[in-house]
Amino acid sequence: MSSKESPETGPRPVSGKEEGGKTIRIYVMGRAYEVPEGLTILKALEYAGFRLTRGVGCRGGFCGACAVMYRMPGEYKLRTALACQTLARDGMHLVFIPYAPMKKPRYDIEKLRPDAGSVIAIFPEVTRCLACNACTKACPQGLQVMDAIQAIIRGDIAAAANLAFDCIGCGLCSIRCPAEIRHVYVFQLVRRLYGKYMLPKAKHVEERIKEIEAGKYDEEMEKLMKLSLEELKRLYMSRDIEKA
Amino acid sequence: MMGLVYEGYPPEMREKIRVVEETREERLGQQIPKLSLEEREKLVRKWHPDYREDTKRPVRIGPNKGQVIYREVADLLESWPAVKPGDVDLDNIDYDVDILIIGGGGAAASAALWAVYSGVSPENILIATKLRFGDANTVKAQGGIQAADRPNDSPVRHYLDTIGGGHFANKPELVRALVMDAPFIIRWLEDLGVMFDKTGEGEMIEYTGGGASRRRLHAAKDYTGLEIMRVIRDEVWNKGVNVLEFSPAVELLTDPDTGAVSGAVLWNMEVKAYYVVRAKVTILATGGFGRLHLAGFPTTNHYGATADGIVMAYRVGANLRDLDSAQFHPTGVAWPEAIRGELITEKCRSLGAQLVNANGERFINELEPRDVVASAIIRECAEGRGIITPTGACGVWLDLPMIDRVRGEGTIRRNLPAMYRQFIRHGIDITREPVLTYPTLHYQNGGIEIDPWTHVLRPDGTPIPGLLAAGEVTGGVHGKNRLMGNSLLDITVFGRRAGITAAKLVKEMSGKPRISLKHVERYMEELKRLGVPENRRAPVLLPDYRGERVLLRKLDLIDLAPI
Numbered sequence: 001m002s003s004k005e006s007p008e009t010g011p012r013p014v015s016g017k018e019e020g021g022k023t024i025r026i027y028v029m030g031r032a033y034e035v036p037e038g039l040t041i042l043k044a045l046e047y048a049g050f051r052l053t054r055g056v057g058c059r060g061g062f063c064g065a066c067a068v069m070y071r072m073p074g075e076y077k078l079r080t081a082l083a084c085q086t087l088a089r090d091g092m093h094l095v096f097i098p099y100a101p102m103k104k105p106r107y108d109i110e111k112l113r114p115d116a117g118s119v120i121a122i123f124p125e126v127t128r129c130l131a132c133n134a135c136t137k138a139c140p141q142g143l144q145v146m147d148a149i150q151a152i153i154r155g156d157i158a159a160a161a162n163l164a165f166d167c168i169g170c171g172l173c174s175i176r177c178p179a180e181i182r183h184v185y186v187f188q189l190v191r192r193l194y195g196k197y198m199l200p201k202a203k204h205v206e207e208r209i210k211e212i213e214a215g216k217y218d219e220e221m222e223k224l225m226k227l228s229l230e231e232l233k234r235l236y237m238s239r240d241i242e243k244a
Numbered sequence: 245m246m247g248l249v250y251e252g253y254p255p256e257m258r259e260k261i262r263v264v265e266e267t268r269e270e271r272l273g274q275q276i277p278k279l280s281l282e283e284r285e286k287l288v289r290k291w292h293p294d295y296r297e298d299t300k301r302p303v304r305i306g307p308n309k310g311q312v313i314y315r316e317v318a319d320l321l322e323s324w325p326a327v328k329p330g331d332v333d334l335d336n337i338d339y340d341v342d343i344l345i346i347g348g349g350g351a352a353a354s355a356a357l358w359a360v361y362s363g364v365s366p367e368n369i370l371i372a373t374k375l376r377f378g379d380a381n382t383v384k385a386q387g388g389i390q391a392a393d394r395p396n397d398s399p400v401r402h403y404l405d406t407i408g409g410g411h412f413a414n415k416p417e418l419v420r421a422l423v424m425d426a427p428f429i430i431r432w433l434e435d436l437g438v439m440f441d442k443t444g445e446g447e448m449i450e451y452t453g454g455g456a457s458r459r460r461l462h463a464a465k466d467y468t469g470l471e472i473m474r475v476i477r478d479e480v481w482n483k484g485v486n487v488l489e490f491s492p493a494v495e496l497l498t499d500p501d502t503g504a505v506s507g508a509v510l511w512n513m514e515v516k517a518y519y520v521v522r523a524k525v526t527i528l529a530t531g532g533f534g535r536l537h538l539a540g541f542p543t544t545n546h547y548g549a550t551a552d553g554i555v556m557a558y559r560v561g562a563n564l565r566d567l568d569s570a571q572f573h574p575t576g577v578a579w580p581e582a583i584r585g586e587l588i589t590e591k592c593r594s595l596g597a598q599l600v601n602a603n604g605e606r607f608i609n610e611l612e613p614r615d616v617v618a619s620a621i622i623r624e625c626a627e628g629r630g631i632i633t634p635t636g637a638c639g640v641w642l643d644l645p646m647i648d649r650v651r652g653e654g655t656i657r658r659n660l661p662a663m664y665r666q667f668i669r670h671g672i673d674i675t676r677e678p679v680l681t682y683p684t685l686h687y688q689n690g691g692i693e694i695d696p697w698t699h700v701l702r703p704d705g706t707p708i709p710g711l712l713a714a715g716e717v718t719g720g721v722h723g724k725n726r727l728m729g730n731s732l733l734d735i736t737v738f739g740r741r742a743g744i745t746a747a748k749l750v751k752e753m754s755g756k757p758r759i760s761l762k763h764v765e766r767y768m769e770e771l772k773r774l775g776v777p778e779n780r781r782a783p784v785l786l787p788d789y790r791g792e793r794v795l796l797r798k799l800d801l802i803d804l805a806p807i
Contacts, residue, residue, distance in 0.1 A: 038581055038582060038635075039582060040582045040583070043582070043789065046789040046790055046791070047789075047790070047791040047794075048791065048794065049790050049791060049794030049795075049798075050790070051786070051788060051789075051790055053375070053490060053513045053514065053786070054490075054514075056375075056547050057375060057376065057379040057546060057547060058379065058381075058383055058384050058546040058547070059546065059547055059586075060384050060544065060546075060583075060586045060587065060666075061586075061662070061665065061666055061669075062383045062384050062467070062469075062470050062662070063376075063378065063379055063383050063470075063546070065375070065376065065379060084583075085583070085666070085669050086669065087582055087670075104478075104481050106481065106482050106484065107482060108482065109436070109437060109479070109482070141665065142665070161439065165439065165464075165465065165467070165471075166465075166467060166661055166662070166665075168470065169474065188474060188475075188478050189478075191437065191439055191471075191475075192436070192437030192475060192478065193437065194437070194439060195434070195436075195437035195438050195439040195440070195475070196434075196435065196436065196437035197437075199434075199439065199440070199442055199446070200442065200444070200445060200446030201434065201446050202393070202430070202431075202434065202440070202442065202446050202447060202448050203446060203447075204393050204394055204395065204447060204448070205391070205393045205427050205430050205431050205434070205448065206431065207393075207395075208392070208393040208427040209427045209428055209431060212399065212424055212427060212428070217398060217399050217400055217424070220398075220400045221399070221400055221403065221420055221424070224400060224403060224404065225416045225417075225420065229412055232404075232407070232408075232412060233281060233408075233412065235404060236281075236404055236405075236407070236408035236412075237280070237281055237408075239401065239404060239405075239457050240457065241278075241457045242396070242452065242457060242458045242459055244451075244452045244459070244594060244596065244611060
């Protein structure tokens with residue numbers, strides 16, 4: 001057993017002890033770092049001295065830039081996470097996966113139809129899905145990724161779009177997929193097809209645009225813009241408020 | 245989800261939660277009246293960081309010399325350029341384009357698309373961004389996008405709400421453009437395939453937000469900004485617009501005689517090489533300043549929000565406005581420590597979540613404008629009615645289970661999946677437990693002054709030729725305080741206008757512009773006179789969160805790539 005597999009072995013620097021606070025040891029691509037307990041993986045790396053360009057984005061769980069894979073001591077399981085959303089744990093062996101190699105195919109959304117044929121014509125690999133569920137297990141958002149792919153194959157674009165709505169595009173599923181599906185871009189297409197062609201259009205938005213184009217609000221707007229500050233304040237405070 | 249499960253609140257905090265649970269029934273129908281303008285003013289003046297003596301100072305250089313702004317911003321404006329003019333060879337142009345768009349968020353993507361729609365060939369447009377295309381505050385906007393499109397609403401009302409929320413300091417013609425374009429923007433996004441929350445008949449499900457007098461927030465669950473960003477980004481890629489990632493602009497280029505902006509110097513953060521871009525029109529869409537951590541606050545902003553745009557624009561003579569105000573979002577995460585400062589969307593309060601102090605009392609109408617609510621929370625903590633966390637931070641409770649109590653079981657899981665996820669990852673179930681909250685630095689209210697067609701203006705009101713700006717980098721749209729749902733609208737309305745204006749300017753222009761860094765040389769003379777230390781440089785591009793221990797031992801022996 002090499003030192004990389006056990007947090008209990010390997011040298012700890014004499015100066016590595018934090019004053020007061022408890023520290024843990026994490027392995028960044030095999031190299032051990034002592035960091036304070038209670039930090040996210042991202043903040044732990046920064047504490048350890050990494051100034052990242054790749055592997056960090058919104059820092060709030062919305063952008064998918066900070067995907068990591070890790071194993072805990074004594075486990076065979078390969079776990080996935082977002083570094084900005086997950087606490088660093090003692091003995092964690094981790095690697096950043098800041099990018100899943102895949103080129104986005106170009107298409108003209110105006111010329112597509114919301115059906116399986118449109119999706120499969122652009123992403124033929126969707127039909128290679130083995131239903132192994134590795135994608136679902138890899139998803140740090142906890143989405144039913146495989147179900148979404150299977151829904152496409154069944155022709156249920158609406159189900160696929162809704163199942164994949166919370167996708168943040170980290171690409172971990174695509175890295176684990178034996179069928180080499182480019183889930184991130186497949187789901188983007190599916191959601192757009194659903195949003196554009198299957199969700200009913202908002203008629204009240206259309207009505208309002210017509211009114212604005214006909215100049216219905218111009219006069220009132222001009223008047224408002226010319227009001228003195230006092231009059232404007234009075235009007236503002238006297239406006240009625242719709243119940244939430 | 246193959247992550248580990250965490251344990252949630254420590255026992256001492258669980259104990260404090262009991263008062264929230266015990267008072268929930270009696271708070272159920274309780275009405276907290278809204279404050280008068282005078283009461284608002286008094287509260288904000290006493291507690292908001294904008295009015296603290298130590299947060300601001302006059303800037304000592306440039307077009308707005310003497311103007312009082314946040315210290316961290318003043319320091320940046322009084323900084324030496326990141327690149328010395330002599331270090332770049334302007335005779336070798338790397339990219340020669342019609343339109344250069346600096347930034348990679350919603351404003352940049354909207355500008356690119358509308359320039360294409362207006363007849364500019366995609367290969368003559370270059371988007372240059374610091375991180376990845378889409379790494380921007382846009383994707384973190386959760387609550388929604390405002391547009392007055394329901395029958396009981398009107399753009400005039402939206403105007404009034406926006407300008408009142410902004411303390412009447414907004415630039416009226418910008419607010420007019422914002423509200424009048426809004427329904428049009430919703431239709432555009434709908435046509436592109438944005439999955440808005442709708443009823444079965446297509447009617448938008450619209451929510452209210454702090455300071456709004458009508459329900460006009462269009463949402464896509466609590467991933468609204470992400471959904472808008474990924475759709476318009478997808479379309480930018482489909483159109484074939486050139487995108488350079490990890491290549492922030494570090495300086496604008498100008499015509500040496502006229503001062504017209506004519507491109508920029510980019511810096512590839514991975515291989516550390518620079519590129520010279522010549523452009524007929526340059527659009528600044530660089531976003532805001534959260535990562536400067538004004539007044540020491542944590543922030544909701546993305547990693548690259550370091551105010552690069554205002555630094556570069558100021559050096560070419562742009563007028564900056566309202567940078568004496570910043571938006572502190574009332575409800576940042578106060579616990580767990582690991583995600584402190586992250587956003588708890590205002591939509592929680594739109595849906596009925598209540599703010600509760602340590603005594604189990606409500607202390608403000610949750611749907612007041614953001615600066616008012618933030619001030620009230622700061623007051624509760626300062627006066628000892630807050631809850632202290634194990635790490636010594638203070639906060640008040642946001643009673644999220646109230647949402648399901650009022651609107652029915654399942655509302656939280658359906659409408660706030662991102663929020664649910666954010667807390668369950670730390671073992672906190674927001675359908676059953678309240679969360680601890682404290683204001684966090686959220687939005688750059690002010691910035692570069694523009695006109696309604698996004699031309700960047702000088703202090704005398706004349707436009708700087710060749711330079712446009714859109715989105716959070718600009719000032720005037722929101723006055724001294726932005727309303728919820730007006731930022732996604734801002735970036736799409738003014739991004740679109742920037743794209744249209746740029747296309748028009750390109751068509752009017754014959755021949756190629758001239759490029760120089762003469763304006764930087766002039767600015768450097770001023771810096772020298774001022775005696776600014778040479779190690780203070782801007783744009784800073786990224787915050788630095790490395791631990792002190794490692795920085796004390798740092799030696800730069802060879803130049804390493806950051807992968």
